[in-house]
Amino acid sequence: MEVMKLLQRKLPGYEITFLEKLKEADTLTLHQLIQAVFRERVVPHEWKNHGNTLVLSVNDGELHVPVSNLYIFQHIDIDGDLQFVNREGNQALVDKSETCLELLFPGNDRSDFYREILNSVTNLALAFTVAEHRRKQIENLAEDALSYAASQKSPLTFFEQWVIQGHTIHPCSRTRMGLTPEDVTRYAPEWEGKPNVLPLLVHKDRYHMTSKNGESTKSILLEEYPPLKKAFQNVCETHDLVADDYEIIPIHPWQWEHTITTYYKEDIEGKLLLLLNEVTLPTSALISFRSLAPLNDRAKHHIKTAVNVQMTSAVRTVSAASTKNGPTLSRLLQTIFDRDEGLSRSLSVMGEDVGIHYKPAREEDRDFLQKNAAAILRENPEKGMGRDEVALPAASLLAPSPFSGKLIVEEAAGAYSSPDAFIYDYAKTVLPGVLQLITKYGISMEAHLQNCVVIFEKGTPKKAVLRDYGGIRIMNERLEQYFDQQPIDPSTNLLTKDRSELLDVFSHALFHNHLGEIIVALARRTSVKEEKMWRKVEQVIHETYEQMKEDEQIHAEALLDKEEILTKPTKMKALVKMRLSDQYTDNLYVEIPHPFARRKEVTQSDSALN
Structure with missing residues (x-):
């Protein structure tokens, strides 16, 4: 096996670790796949057993998924084995992502997606393996990730290269089609490329x-x-x-x-x-x-x-x-x-x-x-930073710290009186500037986990730095109020006349693929309810728009944007649907229940699961 020979050269003694991590990577990918299929409504589903079993309609039967918890943004905790139940009532264990793919997408027409998933599993297992090796090299050098990173020549690089899992909501989190395992070990960030x-x-x-x-x-x-x-x-x-x-x-x-x-x-x-x-x-x-x-x-x-x-x-x-x-x-x-x-x-x-x-x-x-x-x-975001400042990509907050075994965000929140107090400071760092860009200037950038660098000062989040203009949308009707000449060429595909399109970009990036991932991670690992943390986010949104409403030039826009953000269903990119339809650039969204809605009714499944 090519990978085993590679490990004998690169990480001798870790061959058994890789085989163990291969199973771990496949299980995680299987759960990510189920999570995406459920949230994006790729196939019909229903709840059974008083809301403790998610039942997906698959080829010639049903896929039964035991679920112990359902979260606000439709994350699920899978607790136990998946079972395929055919039309005759016979059961079969589904414990591999490949088996699940065959049930969900039978036939050769999905073969590219099959290969991408399996490629991701191998690379994820390699990432878990090298992470174990790297952890052993440094685990006794510091108490937490922030203090260790501060001692490095580039704290940002340390955090970027400690993102082991990759994408948090896509089952192809470590897909690298075209790279050999040798290439991965030579150039990939988790291998300190x-x-x-x-x-x-x-x-x-x-x-x-x-x-x-x-x-x-x-x-x-x-x-x-x-x-x-x-x-x-x-x-x-x-x-x-x-x-x-x-x-x-x-x-x-x-x-x-x-x-x-x-x-x-x-x-x-x-x-x-x-x-x-x-x-x-x-x-x-x-x-x-x-x-x-x-x-x-x-x-x-x-x-x-x-x-x-x-x-x-x-x-x-x-x-x-x-x-x-x-x-x-x-x-x-x-x-x-x-x-x-x-x-x-x-x-x-x-x-x-x-x-x-x-x-x-x-x-x-x-x-x-x-x-x-x-x-x-x-530009380098670390240029000119102060001695007490550390820059990290938001994605690294969801990585396991090599020092404590906790997530890095748990370590950061541990310096506060409670996780919701940390979330307030964090939301106060990443939300106001992004919202001002949208409402005042009509510019919506994808401030998701990978594109947002957060600067911490003495353990406290202080400033957000956005990178990459992919997915940006601009509403010239708002922007041109501040410029004598229209600054953006109208022939580009960056422009929109639809205010909601600005907020859709914001919703997916900052709610679903940023704050939503951080909040659900803390809810899973601490005693603080996610509703309490989302109330802190809502507080920051109210405070930001109260300040913006004082500007008469944008008063009306501020009221409209705030109303839509706080009341309408959130939009999340349907990444698996987009992949299956080969729509890489045209966004497909699904609507997800709102984190700020005051639910008047609780469904049977929700009451059973929470």
Whole structure:
């Protein structure tokens, strides 16, 4: 078995651990799959046994799922074995994700999804295995994750690389189609991947670049990596090139080996693309795998690279549109933050200073060639941080601490009088700025767990930093009140005239895939009810809109947005439905009961389960 041979080389003595973790990973994936199918209503369901059994309609029968608890956002605790009951009443144990997939989606038409699930299981088991090894190396060095991270050269990198499970609400949480297990151990963040990024020289006839403030990828990288400057000059002299005719596209080493050398041969041979292999850029892999932080450095830019690999449901290349929109939106948001001091105190963004993509000479395969040789340089959120400040991705809060065995969010909440007191401070950190952007400026960003970096000061959350403009929606009717000229090109797909679309993006990202995951994790592990924690979130929303209503220019919008947020059903992206229908970019939503609703009736299932 390839994985076992790999472990013998990489982690000798952990082969048995991997086999144990393989079962653990498969069970977790099975439960995530059931969770997603239930929440997204992929198949019909009903409750039986006084609400203690979830019954899903599957091929030629029913799938019985024992459930011990149902939460506000329809999370379930699966407690016991799953049973398939056929039409004759015969039962069969369902203890593997593959068996469950065959029942839910019979036939070969779902074969891609099958492979993605099984690929995720293997990678998740590898992640659990290496996490066990890493934990043993550091478990006695600190009492908690925040204090240990503060001693590191880049606390953010430590937390990013300690996100073991990956996506919390997608059953393909560790899918990496196209990577071998060897690739995973070399480049993945949970394996403390340190890719040496390759500078690729690109001729002026073969690139398009968009800059926030007039800088280029070349000017930034030559300044931040001094050895690169001499290497750049040497290669231009050696090949008799005009230095001013060339820019630099940072390329992930995996991408060079598996994509660039295969699909860009003609321009490589014609010296329109030229690898500068004397110097590489040392980096650390972040949660998203393709986004990279400078190795042991808090000042240099982060680099978002293209990797032609499917992770969860999408191939992680960098679209031409994103290389253009990123710097443009960063310039817009910087203007807003410069003018709005109150907003900038609670929220900032990782500005995308420059984006660059390859510009092919021919129309054939144009989109593929553009997005597979592309990159974005982002501001480093750790630059200029104070001694007592630590930045972490919100996703890491749901990771198990290597020091206490608790979740990192449990450790953080443990410094407070109660988990709900922590939730109030946390919501006060991530909500007001995001809500102001939506209601005042008509800008809705996906502030989900992976895209939100939270800065803690002496153990207390203080500021949110958003990254990545994927999924952003802008309502120009609101934004243009603050600008003499319309700042966003109306031909882009970023714009909407529908106020509810702004709030749908907010609802999925910040309610479901952020606060909802944190609150349900604390409810599962502490004695505090999730209703009590959601009341703290509601309090922050009320306080934020009370303040916004004082601004006569946005008074009406504030009332409308607050009413919709606090009363209408929440929208959650149906990620499995989107995958099964091959709709990767067109959002499909399902409505989930509201966390702030005062339920007048309690269903039989709810009363039995709570």
